[in-house]
Amino acid sequence: MPVNVVTLTKMEVGQHGRIFSLTHSNPDKVRKLLALGLYPGLPIRLLQKFPSYVIQVGHTQLAVDTETAQSIEVAKEPGAGAACSRHRYRHGWWRRWLNHRDSFSSE
């Protein structure tokens, strides 16, 4: 598995990526995801992790439970995209403060 591929559960909120593959011991579950339109290669963004996982695929948002999220492997897209979106999804003054602190530490 390439280095930047992780399951959806290991992604951070706001991160971008592309669906790498769908793995599940039960082929029916994989079929369901395929049928939902979650095909490898589609751009994906994680919006929320709790109480359910919320992902954005194209212009649609999907909610999935932890078990399903574990079977979705994503190739993370590093760089500007992720950082930029992280800023957008951390709203509120405390989030802004966190972001501010982040940017300091990375410098």
Place this chain on the structure above:
Amino acid sequence: MEHCHSKTGRFPGLKTWSGTQSRGKTPNVHFMNQIALVGTPNVGKSVIFNLLTGARATVSNYPGTTVEVSRGKSSSGRTVLGVVDTPGMYSLMPITEEERVTRRLLLEERPGVVLHVVDAKNLERMLNLTLQLIEAGFPVVLVVNMIDEARRLGINIDFRKLEALLGVPVVATSAVYRLGLDRLREVVAGYRLHTKRQAESQDAPRHLVVYTPEIEKNILKIEQLLSNNYGLTKRAVALLLLQGDREIHELVAKRDTANYDRINELVAGLQASGQESLNFVIGKRRQDRVSKLCRQVVTEWPQHRLSWGERISRLTMQPLTGIPILLLVLYFGLYRFVGVFGAGTLVDYLETGYETVVNPLINSLVTSYVPWPAVQSLLAKDYGVLTLALRYAIAIVLPIVGTFFLVFSVIEDSGYLPRLAMLVDRVFKWVGLSGRAVIPMTLGFGCDTMATMVTRTLESPRERVIATLLLALAIPCSAQLGVILAVLSGRPKAMAVWVGFILLVFILVGFLTARLIPGEPSGFYMELPPMRWPRWQNVLMKTYTRMQWYFVEVLPLFILASVLIWFGELTGVFQFLIAVLTPLVKWLGLPAQTAQVFLFGFFRRDYGAAGLFDLYRSGGLTGTQLVVASATLTLFVPCIAQFTMMIKERGVKTAAAIASFIFPFAFLSGYLLYRLILFLGVSL
């Protein structure tokens, strides 16, 4: 949605038939002039169906609202066409019962035109099914709907190019704003011409998707082994066989028995040669094609601002803000509007009016014009059809159910329900359900009978049984809820005990059944449609169709119950049953009259609730008695209507098992509650 007859009720002689009954039956319609609407859930198939036919299918902002196939007619010029609206389907290879229904319809009825409705915002996710439909040889017209929303998001689609690339007509529409419908009608009317021209221009069919050389080789081999007609192109049948479609495998085994073993060998051989499942490889290949298509026709200007809907959507999904929002919705929507306004103010007003004006009038008319006392008591007096049944229906049930359906429609149209589903999924998992069950469970607070029907949208049979049981046991319907809220509203402590007790039963019974019933818990995945302002036409229409369904369902049963009670009174059966129930009721520490309320409750849940309301009005119950009676009545009986629906949806065995669990359980828990209250010495 759930109710076909209301959808197409305006068209006499039309056949509507529900998904579960459709097996093996082909309805009597002209095959040639049929238009079928297909597509993933929540893309606006029902809106287009309504606009084409003038019928009123329930439209909502919730994936999967069309549970049944609905039929109507569309006339443009001189030609009349049959239109079929199908439940949502994601792929030609079915997973859920609804998808199976849709595919069976496509294969068996061979519609003249298949309108594949897609969401313009999500072409990349939608065109996969288009390719499958074209591959299968259906006469496809691609309807790209919701272009208004796509434009707002800065998405631009080159429809001409898309048409040329796909080789099928493409129509852009915005159904809610009624744009593009005329062109759609034209395209449908001229479809045969179009296909003829296409057929002339191309001798060999060109494949939109070319799979790996290995797969293509096997497709050719399988095609040669297939000699029968399956209602699909041989290429599509071969692909479905390779993808492991069970239904198609069975079909081929039956019709091409001689060659089936050889076909199976080919499929198994190919599957063994690769690492990944064939279904996956084929799906991925198709999706690659779709992505390429989209790159060619879609241009996008990214939008950086979060819309208001999106902001609100985020707030409803974060537990920190989502739970307070849920409580606000419950408090204002359910308690203030349905409980206090509907069951309080409106019922009071209508009841007083009915009892002071209508009933005395009916009583005096009946006594003066009808000489026979037996018929007199059938029509009027205490249990008369006109005085009791109509009064319950109009003065108690109508305002409560009406206000509930109004609130429900607003919530449904806004797109809040899928967000609620994702919020409660974890909690629902404890009771063996998934977030998806939010819809039937919430609808149950309106009418459990309707909700039992909607459990069909749940994925596994196991989940459906658990949902049916919980609906029958622990979800009070709006009439019950309204009356109970009204009865307990002056006593906050009593209300808290009742809510807590029912919640406890819900979780406990759900938790236990989830462990008792074999099978895997179903996973949760759900599309979250954008939040939007509820459109009032939509809300009113939905409320209206649901009310209509409810009254068509309810009023006859009210009258039947009245007649049965009259008959029971006359023959003494009723008194006997009350005599049987009385010791049970006394055991719960309730006055003897409640036996009658419980018996009424069996005829209809709300009927019993209305009886309780009567009893409360006469001031015959203490706080403890009110709580025990409310709790037992909530748990007790799925009413006759719900029970009938349970048999229809789950089968006699399951329904009987559920009922025989509920009857003793309700009384036992009522007794335990009574004892507990006595033991703790609380005054309510």
